Amino acid sequence: MARGNKLWGGRFEAKTAEAVEAFTASIEVDRRLYRHDIEGSIAHAKMLARQRIISSREARKIVRGLKAILREIESGRFPFSRADEDIHMNIERRLTHKIGSAGGKLHTARSRNDQVALDMRLYLREELRAIIGALEDLKGELAQGAKRHLGVIMPGYTHLQKAQPVLFSHHLLAYVEMLQRDRERMSACLERVNVLPLGSGALAGTTFPIDRAYVAKLLGFAGISKNSIDAVSDRDFLLEFLSASAILFVHLSRLAEELILWSSEEFGFVELPDRYCTGSSMMPQKKNPDVAELVRGKTGRVFGHLHALLTIMKGLPLAYNRDLQEDKVPLFDTADTVKASLKMMRELVRRVKVKKQRMLAAARDGFMNATDLADYLAGRGVNFRAAHALAGRVVRLCLERRCRIEELSLGELKRFSPKIEKDWEYESSKKAKGKRRERDLLFTFDFLLLPCRLSGLRQERGAARPGAGHARNHPGLQGAGPGQRHRAHLEPADALRGRKRAARPGGFRDFSQGDFQELPGLPGALSRTGRGQRGRSGEVYQEKTVSLRGPGASARDNVPLPRLLPAHGRLAERSIQRSGSDFEALNAPF
Numbered sequence: 001m002a003r004g005n006k007l008w009g010g011r012f013e014a015k016t017a018e019a020v021e022a023f024t025a026s027i028e029v030d031r032r033l034y035r036h037d038i039e040g041s042i043a044h045a046k047m048l049a050r051q052r053i054i055s056s057r058e059a060r061k062i063v064r065g066l067k068a069i070l071r072e073i074e075s076g077r078f079p080f081s082r083a084d085e086d087i088h089m090n091i092e093r094r095l096t097h098k099i100g101s102a103g104g105k106l107h108t109a110r111s112r113n114d115q116v117a118l119d120m121r122l123y124l125r126e127e128l129r130a131i132i133g134a135l136e137d138l139k140g141e142l143a144q145g146a147k148r149h150l151g152v153i154m155p156g157y158t159h160l161q162k163a164q165p166v167l168f169s170h171h172l173l174a175y176v177e178m179l180q181r182d183r184e185r186m187s188a189c190l191e192r193v194n195v196l197p198l199g200s201g202a203l204a205g206t207t208f209p210i211d212r213a214y215v216a217k218l219l220g221f222a223g224i225s226k227n228s229i230d231a232v233s234d235r236d237f238l239l240e241f242l243s244a245s246a247i248l249f250v251h252l253s254r255l256a257e258e259l260i261l262w263s264s265e266e267f268g269f270v271e272l273p274d275r276y277c278t279g280s281s282m283m284p285q286k287k288n289p290d291v292a293e294l295v296r297g298k299t300g301r302v303f304g305h306l307h308a309l310l311t312i313m314k315g316l317p318l319a320y321n322r323d324l325q326e327d328k329v330p331l332f333d334t335a336d337t338v339k340a341s342l343k344m345m346r347e348l349v350r351r352v353k354v355k356k357q358r359m360l361a362a363a364r365d366g367f368m369n370a371t372d373l374a375d376y377l378a379g380r381g382v383n384f385r386a387a388h389a390l391a392g393r394v395v396r397l398c399l400e401r402r403c404r405i406e407e408l409s410l411g412e413l414k415r416f417s418p419k420i421e422k423d424w425e426y427e428s429s430k431k432a433k434g435k436r437r438e439r440d441l442l443f444t445f446d447f448l449l450l451p452c453r454l455s456g457l458r459q460e461r462g463a464a465r466p467g468a469g470h471a472r473n474h475p476g477l478q479g480a481g482p483g484q485r486h487r488a489h490l491e492p493a494d495a496l497r498g499r500k501r502a503a504r505p506g507g508f509r510d511f512s513q514g515d516f517q518e519l520p521g522l523p524g525a526l527s528r529t530g531r532g533q534r535g536r537s538g539e540v541y542q543e544k545t546v547s548l549r550g551p552g553a554s555a556r557d558n559v560p561l562p563r564l565l566p567a568h569g570r571l572a573e574r575s576i577q578r579s580g581s582d583f584e585a586l587n588a589p590f
Helices: 017-026 027-050 056-075 087-105 114-150 168-194 212-219 228-233 238-264 290-313 322-351 356-364 371-380 384-403 410-414 422-432 440-444
Strands: 153-158 162-168 451-454 501-504 507-511 517-518 522-528 540-545 560-565 575-579 580-585
Touching: 027 056, 027 087, 027 114, 027 322, 056 087, 056 517, 087 114, 087 517, 114 168, 114 228, 114 238, 114 322, 153 356, 153 384, 162 168, 162 501, 168 238, 238 290, 384 501, 540 575
Parallel strands: none
Antiparallel strands: 153 162, 451 580, 501 507, 501 540, 517 522, 540 560, 575 580
């Protein structure tokens, strides 16, 4: 067959116009499907031979020829031609040129419609697996960052206004939750991608006795399409991937935006690594967060691809239409952009320098303990709306005096409500003295007594994650079944190692020796007696390791964590652990 003739050109008298060839050709875009096209064609040839539709000898020649073409493409020696329109026709033309008429038998019982649907599914299946791995890597980096910066306090924001102090670790773990949902969406998409469309023909199947189950087994598909018309015209799996990618980029863009804000002089919470920033051609002092800005900017690109494919699909009659040729640019560019952006964000998170003192200083301003004052009053019988109004009037007084709430005397606070007692004065006095260390906020506010929320283990193959709830009721913790209560093990006195610290007004004092006794109501929690080492509220600060185990857990890195053990027996725990790609985080704002 002459090079200028089309493989489908038998019913045409005139040669295709060059302008039409240029306009309709997709080889410059879809040539990246060459591996998937060859893989699908090899499986199809083996099935044809197995069903005795072609001879075994012909099938062997086809397979050898396809493997030789694969080597030609990968070595850069393959003669791509725009006249052959796409990667499928280019490979078939070359195969026939290499092995003769046997090459023309490869397309038996197959159409380009189900062939391209197969190639797209093979391609996207491979990309989804890579993207899921990259998501796990970024999740892991964020969780490791939370682990490295345990105890770092930062202001939490609503409406971009300071709201309440939170742990920086807790803030990072919010993105872990987002990325976990992204991973679940990608995994669900992968399930629907992993369906074999080959055998659907142009739209009505084939009269040949093909074995689709055998092809599915060769190519590793979990299922077979049920309706041939739908199989060749379906691009829902692409839309689902683009939609999941768009949501992922919402999350990446939010993280990038916060890194940009935090690295500015106005915030100064973090410093980005020099290797991942650029300078200005005019202003020598500039250090620009270009990587984060580009991730934020590429979000519009991914959104646009989703909108483009939705628009392509919305008016198509069944079954295949040439409009579907335009599905590849959105797919390929989105996959490339997702992988590159996940990689860059992982590198940024790994190398970012956290300025914990600047975060702590910012957390001290903005009357962020006003909510705690309202909660304090509500806990002493004042209805919350009245407590809220009282705390607001206290804030207004502080604004007039240009002071902080904790700098007001107990007498001044009692003018607002007689319910305010010395225990509030004790908490605020530590701030007023200015001697608090960064973990002091854990004591000043009562957040340690809030119920903790467990971010359950994520199993690689979609096992159900444990539900969020209070740690003591979580079935994943060792020694606790569904609905059973669980209390973390506290080591006895003779097993304690390291430094113990007593919380006192004005700061901390270290102690490593002395007699210990159990705190009332909390067996196993120890306090040193004598020499005034106990705090006025009876708190004891201990640095301990808590071992938590989830379903399927093996050896884990147990993280020593600070905690406050109040004498009235309530205990809050936080832990971050890692085992491979699984993370278990018992995380609360404080």
